Amino acid sequence: MARIADSKHAASALSARDIANAVAKHKSIFFRVKASDGALIDYSAATNGALKLIPGAKGMQALREDYDAMLDAGLLPWGAPSFDEPMRQCLQLENQAKASLA
Template sequence: MPVAREPIAAEALLQPRSTSSAFPKASPRVMHAERTFWEKAMDDAGFADKAFADRQLANAVAKHKSMFFAEKAADRSPIDYAAAVDGHLVLTPSGDGLRALSED
């Protein structure tokens, strides 16, 4: 599961103001570091062994990103994030983009 419940408390709430005050505590669902990695890996080209080995997680992130954070390529075609998971993402531009890059 890509999320877990983690107990948190705001430090300001930990300072007692009176003996009759009771402050709420929370256990929000938070993303595992491996999930966060894959979120970033879709934007950056970094790798972490544990996250990279978790193909189910990588595919879940690719699906999530395509639904909520989809981007388009320079030619306005949708980016296939699943291709990144399968190793088929091509980052080298072609045509005018490649010419501009070679002149840079």
């Protein structure tokens, strides 16, 4: 997501509503996942203004620890950005997606 947010394709990806709706429908059938509260994730809500790419504090800490562990283990390429950079890009994409619906 961070790479899309930082590319020239972000605007066209965000405006492709038909593709977003098709992906949401597909995911709701084949990739039913529960949120941390146990409720099924409503993918169609994400296409209608409720997109959430950045987790809450607990999820953010878990992601940060995982990212740092991958950096330490050499699983990410040399020169990979700090955790905060892709999170900033994802937040930017989340905000752009919501603004595109306004």
